[in-house]
Amino acid sequence: MSDIRDYDVVVVGGGPAGSTTAALLGKNGRNVLLLEREKFPRYHIGESMITGVIPTLEQLGLVDELDKRFQPKYGISLVWGLDAEPWRASFDQTGRYDHSWHVVRSEFDELLLNTARGFGVQVEEQAHVTAVLSDDNGKVTGVTYRRGGETHHVTARFVVDASGQARAISRKLTEVSWQEDLRNVAIWNYFTPYEPLSDGRQGGDILVESVRTGGWIWGIPVTEDNVSLGHVLPAAMVAEATAQGLSHQDVFDRAVANSVVAKTMIAKGAPVDQLHTARDWSHVCKSFHGPGWLSVGDAAGFIDPLFSQGVWLGTSGASMAARALEAALKNPADTERALDRYELVYRVLYDEFLSFIRFFYDPNKLREIYLERAQQDVWHPDGNLKVGFITLISGIKALPNITGFDPLATDLPKTVRM
Ligand SMILES: Cc1cc2nc3c(=O)[nH]c(=O)nc-3n(C[C@H](O)[C@H](O)[C@H](O)COP(=O)(O)OP(=O)(O)OC[C@H]3O[C@@H](n4cnc5c(N)ncnc54)[C@H](O)[C@@H]3O)c2cc1C
Numbered sequence: 001m002s003d004i005r006d007y008d009v010v011v012v013g014g015g016p017a018g019s020t021t022a023a024l025l026g027k028n029g030r031n032v033l034l035l036e037r038e039k040f041p042r043y044h045i046g047e048s049m050i051t052g053v054i055p056t057l058e059q060l061g062l063v064d065e066l067d068k069r070f071q072p073k074y075g076i077s078l079v080w081g082l083d084a085e086p087w088r089a090s091f092d093q094t095g096r097y098d099h100s101w102h103v104v105r106s107e108f109d110e111l112l113l114n115t116a117r118g119f120g121v122q123v124e125e126q127a128h129v130t131a132v133l134s135d136d137n138g139k140v141t142g143v144t145y146r147r148g149g150e151t152h153h154v155t156a157r158f159v160v161d162a163s164g165q166a167r168a169i170s171r172k173l174t175e176v177s178w179q180e181d182l183r184n185v186a187i188w189n190y191f192t193p194y195e196p197l198s199d200g201r202q203g204g205d206i207l208v209e210s211v212r213t214g215g216w217i218w219g220i221p222v223t224e225d226n227v228s229l230g231h232v233l234p235a236a237m238v239a240e241a242t243a244q245g246l247s248h249q250d251v252f253d254r255a256v257a258n259s260v261v262a263k264t265m266i267a268k269g270a271p272v273d274q275l276h277t278a279r280d281w282s283h284v285c286k287s288f289h290g291p292g293w294l295s296v297g298d299a300a301g302f303i304d305p306l307f308s309q310g311v312w313l314g315t316s317g318a319s320m321a322a323r324a325l326e327a328a329l330k331n332p333a334d335t336e337r338a339l340d341r342y343e344l345v346y347r348v349l350y351d352e353f354l355s356f357i358r359f360f361y362d363p364n365k366l367r368e369i370y371l372e373r374a375q376q377d378v379w380h381p382d383g384n385l386k387v388g389f390i391t392l393i394s395g396i397k398a399l400p401n402i403t404g405f406d407p408l409a410t411d412l413p414k415t416v417r418m
Pocket of ligand 1: 036037038186279297314
């Protein structure tokens with residue numbers, strides 16, 4: 001056991017939410033320790049970004065680097081709804097950024113972690129947080145972690161849980177609600193070569209296609225040679241298939257065979273990896289903060305990846321969390337107010353996306369019905385229904401709440417009609 005070290009903030013988890021929170025606090029000169037269980041680069045799912053991530057990545061000075069390293073994503077191509085015709089919406093219709101990226105997450109996450117290091121954050125990899133330290137009043141004061149066969153204790157004025165779906169800290173401190181209607185499973189693999197959706201900009205779109213056997217498929221052109229193809233479906237359907245003697249591979253192959261567009265992308269391709277399977281069950285924690293702690297990213301809440309919003313939600317939450325923590329560190333009397341405000345605004349982001357995804361999840365509506373609902377949500381006066389849709393699902397609609405986040409504000413956050 002080593003001596004106890006003390007920090008302004010200890011961040012648990014070095015995914016996009018943890019690295020961003022740590023980097024922004026480090027940029028302010030705060031004394032931050034980030035503990036990450038794995039050795040980076042490490043594999044992670046979640047490869048397609050929406051343009052709403054850009055303002056936060058701009059704060060980290062990463063946009064040019066992302067342009068150099070990753071594939072541009074110009075929009076979303078859909079096969080969804082009662083009308084059989086494929087349709088698309090492009091980011092440039094929002095009047096803001098015209099593209100985001102599809103990223104190799106091992107590289108993207110390593111870039112973010114190194115950015116945190118560059119801002120003076122002390123990063124320890126292969127550091128597995130195992131326990132929370134608290135005082136007699138239950139206030140969180142630090143964590144215990146294992147590294148290289150040794151146990152360490154560190155204290156901090158705040159502990160941030162950014163440990164993703166592990167919820168390493170928050171599972172001990174708050175309850176979680178599971179969204180039963182989005183109790184899904186994801187099955188995916190990578191294929192090379194693949195047929196892009198088109199020769200032009202649409203070739204950079206994510207494909208989102210509902211399949212008549214149930215669930216939907218994503219097609220993400222992660223690199224020039226490699227497409228990520230995944231199938232999301234209710235866990236109950238997977239259980240039913242298993243009871244009939246079908247494997248996950250059978251379930252995946254059945255969905256691809258029943259698709260219209262996805263199957264054409266990999267018609268000449270071969271899988272380059274083992275089949276991956278993950279639980280994809282949306283959830284949200286009852287509290288996003290408590291005395292001495294705060295959670296961000298998947299550790300606070302996770303929504304089905306239908307519109308690729310996970311990294312946006314996590315990094316946007318991180319940008320607000322860093323500001324709230326900064327206010328609390330500057331003036332401890334503001335702590336509760338700042339962290340309450342963080343939770344309030346973060347929940348608005350979460351609820352808006354969840355609400356629209358729930359509405360959209362039923363593939364048996366006419367396209368106009370989805371678009372009209374999005375148009376109402378963003379109160380968009382433009383006659384082009386797709387503008388409302390893409391403004392909502394790119395995260396651009398929510399930007400004023402994120403970039404304008406003031407932890408000490410008292411007005412109501414801007415919200416959509418629910
Ligand atoms: C099937 C599927 C598809 C998805 N597709 C997309 C997509 O296309 N686009 C998108 O934006 N999002 C997508 N997502 C969501 C996205 O993966 C997550 O929202 C995102 O990774 C959340 O970032 P995070 O930093 O909160 O957590 P993570 O990225 O999971 O990072 C958490 C980190 O914490 C570390 N950790 C865990 N426990 C401990 C511990 N005890 N001690 C120390 N470290 C610990 C982990 O090793 C990990 O590195 C998808 C998710 C799923 C399940």
